[in-house]
Amino acid sequence: MKKIPFMVLFLLIMTGCVQEKIIDEIDIETAAAFDQLKKDEFIGTILVQDYLPDKTIINKVFTTEGSLRRDLLLNIQKQTSGDLVTGGLLITIFGDKLADKGIVDFVDTYQRDASIGSRNFLATSHGSALEILKGDYGPQGVSNYLYTLIEHNINQKDVPVTNLHIFLRDFYIKGKDPYLPELRRLNKTQVEISGLSLFRGDREAYVLPKEKMFFFKLLADRHSGEGSFDVNIGKGRKSAVRSIRSKHKYRLSKEDRSQVNIQIKIRGEIREYTGIKLTQAIVDQIAKKLEKEIEVECMKLVKHFQKLDIDPIGFGYLHRKSIRGYDFEKNWKKDYQNLTFKINADVKILETGVIE
């Protein structure tokens, strides 16, 4: 039992072995934005939220210029009063010019840094990324606001699921290109998701307008949540259909390996109807109309991707996993251009609301 005092002493000594970090004395980076300034020069902004005792939040923005991402961080360290830590990062926004030139160098530091989680969001911006961080979007603070903005649109609306992990997974898979939501600042207090940036490798190649996002989510997202869509069946009768769940299936046609069969299944409900009476016949009509529309719109999308030579859906990867010993490097570029699609949508309307 002589050992016990020795052990206690030992434990006390051990506590001094690493640098302490007191939560009130560090600055937690919660959002970051990067813009291209000149050739090979970036402007970086980091947002730190200060939580005051009366529960209000102050958004502190630090901006600096540099030619390397490391430079940016080091320069910003010189402006902050506390030690800057990255563990609480929620969102990173890349300016449109930067996204056009490639963002992988920035994302690389994110996967290298052990303290950055996989769940935080990446986004591109329409215009300057910096300006978005400089806004003021209410009492929850800028970074929380932007995070929940994207999060609820993924869970409930038509933004396909995305985060750092999914971006990296898609980026590092042969035969698939990543995508990111695009943010646009409307004015000092408002910001919106204005579309979806589709990448070729790590460079932004095309911005999908937000009207098409519903169809893109049907194609790209495995578990599509609730997206809603307006159906116009003529004679001033309009209805809003909300998809409760949707599923998609991709198959290479057995007879013709250069044809992709896409099966989209939607179970939905009618939220809004402007006609006089909603009969079963009209419900069927709405479903048919929606099916048609999905088939046409999705076909337009995949054809467009093919023309742009981007592959956010992952047709290349589909080839790799469906065809044994497929020589991706050699054949894919040619095969993609010869690919044909067949889309089959199946819409079933389960409920029409609480009134008849």
Added chain:
Amino acid sequence: MQEQIPEEFKISPSLVFYMVASMQIGIGILGYQRSVTKYAYQDAWISVLLAGALLHIIVWMIYKIAEEVNGDIVTAHEYVVGKLVGKTISSLFIVYFFIYALTVLRSYIEVIQVWMFPEVSTFWFTFAFMVLCIYIIYGGFRVVVGIAFFGLVIPSYLFLTFGYNIKYADFSHLLPIFDTSIKNIILGSYQMSLTFIGFEIILFFYPFIKEPQKSKKWAHFALLTSTLLYTGLMILAIAYFSELKIEKSIWVTLTMWKIVQLPFVERFEYIGIASWNLVILPNVCVSIWVASRLIKRIFHLKHRNGVIIIALFMLIIISFIDTREKINVLNNFTGKMGFGFTFIYIPLLYICIMIAKKVKEK
């Protein structure tokens, strides 16, 4: 020839399960996926299963050897090549287990330094860890086994956290199955060496098992458990990441924790890595115990002094291994050494014992 172990120092047969499983599950599991997928791609899980299946044969051989000589490996060596040469060969295994403990401990400290606290001093952490190990080993073999038990049971809750990864997993990444050549699958299995070794300790603590006959099924069961665990994590990693991303990550299993989100903790890795200390503890303790027991058996040095000597050596040598490069070399060496011992030396010893038996019978 074999000293008799008093009944009160022996362990019941079922505890062999915890000894073997906790010794196997250690540092390799944090990042084995990478080296296996390098060869076997999406079929890497087949490599893991194959390696696990082959090990059952080795465990069977280990029991055969131990039963034949009714003792541990030192007795077996003496049985085959006589006292002097036998002891010389046996003393090599002091180094084997020393290096094993060194690899585990240094790799764990590296994880702490990269993932949590870059400032942690290797020397002082090892010092603290060694004091703990000495304390445990002084308690006797049964305490060491107890640590093995807790080192497996307490951290087992960690495996629930991989549920977060299933949500993001796409199991179609496993397709097409059997697209890799047999050669590459076997090469992948070979890469599992470092992760799988540890079960060979049966050959060293065999005399301590009560009714060793009954412990056989537990040893095989432990092997099955770790094989299934490794296969499951392999499948999950392939489904969760894409192949190039696995290739880039050094600690695939740890990177998988980055997606975990709990209301009370922002970065779950901190809890995971801290809990892993408990997984590492039996690895280091048992191997130091084995090494010091070998010292006692071969050089007739007091067990307690042997432990101190090993701890001192550990403290000196661990400070020299300071870069990722050196740690990697050490890991690869230990993997190769483990492969050599389990897959080459044990079958060889088994054959020798069988021959020696035939000769002696005549």
